[in-house]
Amino acid sequence: MNYEQRNRVVARCLFAGVIAVLPVQHYVIHRFGEPYPSLIMPSFAGVDTKNGKVQQQSTDVNVEFCGGNDRVLTANEFLYDLPTSHVTAAMDWMFGPRTPNSHPIPRWKRWIFRHVSPAYCKRVLRGEGTSFVDNETRRWISTQIAARYGHRPKSISVSWYADSYDLTTAPPARSRRLLSVVPVALNTCGQ
Amino acid sequence: MRAINIFDRWVQTEYAATPSSLGLYRIVFALVILATYLPQGLWVSSFPDSFFNPPLGPTFFFFHGFPGAPFFYALNGLLVFATVCLLFGYCTRSASVIFSIGLIFLQAWEYSFGKINHGFLISLAPIFFAWAGWGSAWSVDCRRSRKIAPVTNAVPIASFAFILSVMMLSAGAPKVTSGWLNPWTHAVLAKVITSHFITGRPTWVSHAALQIRSGWFWEPLDWFSCAIEIAFICFFFRRSLFRLVCAIATFFHLGIALTMAIYFWGNVLIYGAIADWDEMARFFPFSLVRGLGKLVSRASLASVLTTAALTAVVYLTYGNPLMKLARGTPEQAESRIGTLILIIGALTSLVFLFRRFQAIRVVLTSSYVRETGSRVARSPK
Numbered sequence: 001m002n003y004e005q006r007n008r009v010v011a012r013c014l015f016a017g018v019i020a021v022l023p024v025q026h027y028v029i030h031r032f033g034e035p036y037p038s039l040i041m042p043s044f045a046g047v048d049t050k051n052g053k054v055q056q057q058s059t060d061v062n063v064e065f066c067g068g069n070d071r072v073l074t075a076n077e078f079l080y081d082l083p084t085s086h087v088t089a090a091m092d093w094m095f096g097p098r099t100p101n102s103h104p105i106p107r108w109k110r111w112i113f114r115h116v117s118p119a120y121c122k123r124v125l126r127g128e129g130t131s132f133v134d135n136e137t138r139r140w141i142s143t144q145i146a147a148r149y150g151h152r153p154k155s156i157s158v159s160w161y162a163d164s165y166d167l168t169t170a171p172p173a174r175s176r177r178l179l180s181v182v183p184v185a186l187n188t189c190g191q
Numbered sequence: 192m193r194a195i196n197i198f199d200r201w202v203q204t205e206y207a208a209t210p211s212s213l214g215l216y217r218i219v220f221a222l223v224i225l226a227t228y229l230p231q232g233l234w235v236s237s238f239p240d241s242f243f244n245p246p247l248g249p250t251f252f253f254f255h256g257f258p259g260a261p262f263f264y265a266l267n268g269l270l271v272f273a274t275v276c277l278l279f280g281y282c283t284r285s286a287s288v289i290f291s292i293g294l295i296f297l298q299a300w301e302y303s304f305g306k307i308n309h310g311f312l313i314s315l316a317p318i319f320f321a322w323a324g325w326g327s328a329w330s331v332d333c334r335r336s337r338k339i340a341p342v343t344n345a346v347p348i349a350s351f352a353f354i355l356s357v358m359m360l361s362a363g364a365p366k367v368t369s370g371w372l373n374p375w376t377h378a379v380l381a382k383v384i385t386s387h388f389i390t391g392r393p394t395w396v397s398h399a400a401l402q403i404r405s406g407w408f409w410e411p412l413d414w415f416s417c418a419i420e421i422a423f424i425c426f427f428f429r430r431s432l433f434r435l436v437c438a439i440a441t442f443f444h445l446g447i448a449l450t451m452a453i454y455f456w457g458n459v460l461i462y463g464a465i466a467d468w469d470e471m472a473r474f475f476p477f478s479l480v481r482g483l484g485k486l487v488s489r490a491s492l493a494s495v496l497t498t499a500a501l502t503a504v505v506y507l508t509y510g511n512p513l514m515k516l517a518r519g520t521p522e523q524a525e526s527r528i529g530t531l532i533l534i535i536g537a538l539t540s541l542v543f544l545f546r547r548f549q550a551i552r553v554v555l556t557s558s559y560v561r562e563t564g565s566r567v568a569r570s571p572k
Contacts, residue, residue, distance in 0.1 A: 004203075011202040011346045012195070018354055028247060035247035036302050037295055037311045039354060041362035041420075044382055046369035054381040058389045076391040081234050082304065083522055084391060085453075089305035093244045118255045119245045119303075132241040140239045165384050167377070171401045172384055 032120075054165040054172070057179070059091050061158050065151040066189040078156075080148065094137070095158040097180040098129040133184050142188035157183040205430050206348035208467075210341040213320060214280065214329030215468035215480050218487065220316070221278035223460050226513045227528045228313070229274065230267040230506050232301045234521075236260040245303035249296055257300065266297050268503045275499035277317065279487045280330020287321030290314075312355065313457045316464060322347040329484035331495060352433060352465060356423040359440075363420030371417050377409035379416060383450050392452035400450055412446075419443045430465065435547065437462035438540035445533045454529030459536035471539070 001009070021039060028035050061078040064070045075087045082090055105113075105124050113121040122132070145153045160179040165172035240256025270293045276286035294314040302308060326332045327341035371378045387397045403409070419440050426432035441462060444455045472481040490498075505512065514524035 007203065007344065007346050008199050011350065012198070014346075014350045015198075015202075015353060018350075018357060022357070032247045034307055036299055036307050037248060037314070039311075039358050039361065040309065041358045042309050043362050043365035044378070045365035045371075046378075054384050056385050056389050074391055081237055083234075083308075085308055086304045086306045088390070089244070090242055093305045094242060117252050119243065119251050122244065134239075134241055136239045137241045163389065165388065167380065167404070170404045171398075172388075174388065 052167050054167065056163050056165075058161050058163045058176070059088075059095075059158060060161070061156055063145060063149075063156050064154045065149075066154050067151055069151070071149065081144070091158070093126070094132060095182050095184065097160060097182060098126070098131065138184070138186045138188060141184070142186050152188055153186055154189050155183065155185045157181050201428070202346055202349045204345060205428070206352060206465075207345040208323070208343055208348060209469055210324060210328035210333075210343050212466075212468040213323060213325040213343055214327065214333075215472055215477075215484055216464055216466070217277060217280060217283070217320065217325040218329060218480055218484055219463060219468070219477075220320075220460060221274050222483075223456075223532060224274050224313075225271070225278070225502070226511075227456065227525060227532060229271050229511060231270075232297050233260070233263050233267065235300050235303075236263055238304075243303055244305040245299070246305075246307055248302075249299040250303050257303070263297075263300070264507055266293055268507055269293050270297065271503040271506045272499045275502050276495065279490050279495045279498070280326045280332050281490075281492070281495045283326025283330060283332050284321045287317035287326075291316075291318045310457055312358065312461045315354070316351065316461055319347040319351040320464060323351075329488050331488060331490055331492070334488055348464070352427045352430075355461060356427040359420045359423040363417055363423075366413075366417045366420070371413045374406070374410055377406060377413060379412040380409040386451040386453070394449060394452050396449040397451065416443065434465055435544070437465055438543050441533070441536040441540040445537045448526075448530055448533050452526060454526050454533065456529040456532040456536075459533055462536070466543075474542070476535075477539075 018039065025035070025038055025040070028038075029040075034040060059075045061073045061075065062070060063073060063078075075091045076084050079087050079090055105128075110121065110124070113124060126132070141156065142152055145151075145156075159181050161176045162179055163174055163176045165174055236257050236259050238257060243254070243256045245251050245254070270290060273286045273290040273293065276282055277290060291314050295311075298308075298310055298314060322344060323346075324341065324343035327343060333341055366378070370376050383397050383400060387393045387401060419436070422436045423433070423440075426436050441459050444459055448454050448456075468477070468480070471477045509515070510521075511524075513528060514521060517524035517527045519527070
């Protein structure tokens with residue numbers, strides 16, 4: 001097979017491969033969420049503004065300092081080392097309200113997940129309502145806040161809101177409804 | 192059989208590029224990556240493992256958390272070294288492959304916080320363009336090789352254009368099916384509101400735009416977004432039309448950057464791969480790239496390796512000098528340089544579109560003159 005013939009075969013395989021990957025990718029997205037790497041661009045799909053309102057979920061973090069003061073931070077201010085694009089996903093993963101599902105995973109499956117894909121195992125645990133805020137995370141939050149605001153925090157509580165923006169006014173007026181509050185005790189005052 | 196033959200002919204000819212054009216693009220690509228992108232992901236190791244939430248990919252299996260800072264320093268050092276080698280066109284194929292694989296892994300760690308930022312095209316491009324022959328001109332490799340006439344391959348460029356089109360379709364199709372074309376919903380408005388008030392990325396353009404309530408302003412933006420993303424797959428079979436789509440898309444990305452502070456400068460850099468850099472290098476500021484091309488292709492092996500090593504050391508100890516100049520947090524600096532790249536891309540596209548329409552006008556005028564001339568000649572005196 002000469003260079004030109006090989007080139008031709010590679011081109012055919014490449015185009016066919018890209019077309020073949022699409023349904024597989026679609027299945028993977030449906031089953032496990034968006035993979036990386038993948039042939040996908042951000043879709044920004046599906047925002048309904050039919051009723052004249054835009055509805056989005058938002059977060060505030062209320063920090064109670066050891067001295068007794070408190071301060072309300074936005075999610076971006078709270079996770080200031082993280083790129084802003086990652087903040088919403090990270091807040092949801094770490095401090096999002098948990099709703100345990102009713103179908104527990106069998107033990108043997110759990111064992112396989114834990115050893116082959118700890119990441120998938122964590123997703124399963126999250127589905128069962130487990131919180132990932134361990135002692136290392138508490139120390140980390142405390143150090144981050146102390147470095148930025150000069151005082152160690154006693155606790156934080158993450159408030160989740162359903163925000164609604166009225167499109168009939170310019171600029172759009174906001175109304176908000178509290179969905180849930182996730183308290184996190186840090187216990188780092190004496191340190 | 193006939194269809195296969197047509198495909199074979201198309202894939203080997205439609206996206207043919209000169210070695211010089213690809214070589215100049217390689218230099219621009221490496222410069223932009225060095226200016227805007229590297230070092231990258233050094234913040235990942237500062238987070239506790241509880242934040243680890245990777246997508247299905249290289250970090251999904253066997254890892255329990257993030258690697259330590261030395262891993263990210265080593266990976267960034269390797270990437271900076273490979274990018275400088277790309278700039279000089281030294282060991283171009285190896286440098287391209289190392290850059291692509293290294294960046295895919297680095298991005299996989301960055302995206303292990305539950306959010307994917309879709310920078311895959313930048314990682315993928317070097318492998319395809321190394322295969323296309325972007326190291327065969329304006330490079331140290333070219334000077335060192337004994338080949339008299341450097342050759343390029345159009346297949347990888349056509350394949351890359353197809354992949355780009357499919358990826359843009361993956362963005363456009365969900366928009367169309369989820370109501371963006373419905374005249375009573377204004378999806379762009381909703382996205383701008385989210386970005387301005389909730390994600391915390393207000394810009395002066397979004398502030399001004401949100402004063403406008405008219406659907407006549409917002410709905411065409413929904414339609415334009417869908418149309419431009421789907422246009423890629425409709426026109427990729429013809430390079431001249433694909434270039435037009437890419438040129439128009441640069442305005443789309445600039446608009447997104449100005450209203451939502453989302454900087455897809457990587458896409459604009461990728462569109463540059465389809466451009467004719469021989470033609471572009473006749474005009475300022477791209478004429479500087481040709482001068483730089485002459486300079487880098489004359490570099491000695493020792494100077495290339497020394498520059499690569501020194502650049503890696505500077506980037507890892509001091510940081511990216513251009514980002515330091517741009518000031519602010521790394522994200523703010525990247526957004527400022529990203530905006531600059533998007534503006535340069537949009538201005539270049541404007542010149543390209545102007546020249547294209549001028550050429551069309553000249554063709555139309557000359558055919559009109561020919562037709563009316565012959566009619567005058569035929570008419571009885």
